[in-house]
Amino acid sequence: MRSKAPTIKDIAREVGVSISTVSRALRDMPEISEETKKRILEYSKEIDYQPNMVATSLVKRNSHLIGVLVPNMDYFFATAVKGIDEAAMEAGYTVVISQSNESYGRELANTQRLINSQVDGLIVSLSSETQNLDHFKRIQKKETPLVIFDRDCPDIEASKVMLDNELGGWLATKHLIEGGCERIAFLGAQKGLAISIGREKGYRKALKEAGIPYRPELIIHGEFDKDDAYIRTMEELRKSQKPDGIFAVSDRLAIGAYMAIKDKGLRMPEDIALVGFNDEPITSLLFPSISSVSQPAFEMGKMAARLFIEQLNSDEEYENKVVYFKPELKIRDSSSRNR
Amino acid sequence: MRSKAPTIKDIAREVGVSISTVSRALRDMPEISEETKKRILEYSKEIDYQPNMVATSLVKRNSHLIGVLVPNMDYFFATAVKGIDEAAMEAGYTVVISQSNESYGRELANTQRLINSQVDGLIVSLSSETQNLDHFKRIQKKETPLVIFDRDCPDIEASKVMLDNELGGWLATKHLIEGGCERIAFLGAQKGLAISIGREKGYRKALKEAGIPYRPELIIHGEFDKDDAYIRTMEELRKSQKPDGIFAVSDRLAIGAYMAIKDKGLRMPEDIALVGFNDEPITSLLFPSISSVSQPAFEMGKMAARLFIEQLNSDEEYENKVVYFKPELKIRDSSSRNR
């Protein structure tokens, strides 16, 4: 039902030149007389000519489309995507976003869909379910650029933009210890999740440095989900030996814990101190406000797009780069004990 | 740097048939022998053949790409986009999301970019700054389908997916009145914003029905921004004649008001009752929790995509459709007065 858009052919006919001349004028190539160029440009403006990128893509064998695959659109990813979008736009790329909803099946389907849409490559953050990475390895075999960010898996080699998760876990735990906590629970997500693993490493390191014994019963794994975190925390709080501090690997989980602590009638930070991860806006709005480890989401997104474009434009064998960003601890009321 | 992907030409050569036969086999057309079809399909699988949608797009003159332009990625839009994505995916379309960040300039640039990426049309929610709609009218002239959702402007004719904002405003205000509020402030966004106008209409209607005089001094307009809402509310609370209820046209604004009320040391709902709009998850997590008018974001997104695809597939002159959804009031603590 759409009417045919004007093409360079139409312009050529109307202006009385060949299509190659039009093409050159439009792309501002040197070997062309100012005179004809002006006529062509004028007429193009007049009919509001829009170049057909599909045709260009076919010739140039690229689409200038970047496929971005994220597990969800929470604050962190929304911000990261903005960063990707900004860097991509600057470089003349358009971003196609796809959400896996933390589901491996959807991640698979979306990957296929993006590839079929002829994206020039993928910037990916893994779903929490993802164990098998064959779908990504397959596209790498075709030399399609792939950049992993935030949610990683050591199983795959690629350029990566990561947070120093161990440092984040260490900062949070050390802070809790300094507040006098001695039984600090680690509220993680699925056991296999790389960010969870890294943050737990930092947690253990901080405990060790402080001479606090590591207690496996304080390590709580489960779904990457608020309600599940609530249930898990509730169980923990029903035990006779309660934790006196909780480090949650994500604010989403921290909020579940937060609700459980409140519902149980315990005080924060007096009875239990809490630290989350991601520095979501909500953490500062709650009462008490929740301490959280913040990541430079926007910058990480920008970097991911930059690495992607760099890889895309490299002709020789590209050497994967891994860039780490430093987290920062935002101390708020949920963990501020005045000892 | 990417290696050449296999094409139907390669398959044709290898299998020993013509490219048209391959094309037909791949698309499962009737006039083809099972025998050759099987051979073609088998070989395609073997080399993991992926059809080049760019080439198909060029021939078919469509990209199967839907451009989606949203002002931001807050809860409402993130959810709506999920709905769009789901319906689009079912119909074989891929969604290209672009955020205007509430900026007219970016909206303009992104519109251009999406059009140049050859999207088949646009699903748009206007930025709060947008006054001039020429950029959309221009693409409509080319018979490119356009669907507006949520953030509308009466200035433009198109298919629209809207919330019954007047009903929303009416529900919220009526509820406040029933709680005994007599001086209800209306915390709006920019004066021109259609959702703000509709919700104010409902507000005035409810006042009128209750015989409460309309006081212009209680109508507070400003930026669509939490911090600005905080400042505006603070000013209001400093007056001798404070409001005893606030209806904010968005939870983003409601949260600003919420902080101001708290900082001012006033109690909710006793001193001031508060109702927001959008039913963001955060509203139920705060203490007191914030009452809010909820919109069926996911369903609205799905409907927008459906209208879009319907319009795209219509051959005759398409008649624009406007679909309204009903809001629902979620009553929480910030407005629950036990009289």
Added chain:
DNA sequence: TTGTATGCGTTATCAT
């Protein structure tokens, strides 16, 4: 049932 030839809108390689 299969093959041939043409076109989609653009870029690029030759000529002129």
Added chain:
DNA sequence: ATGATAACGCATACAA
């Protein structure tokens, strides 16, 4: 400085 022509990968009308 400009033009003719062959790609790019696929779909399709027309032949065989």
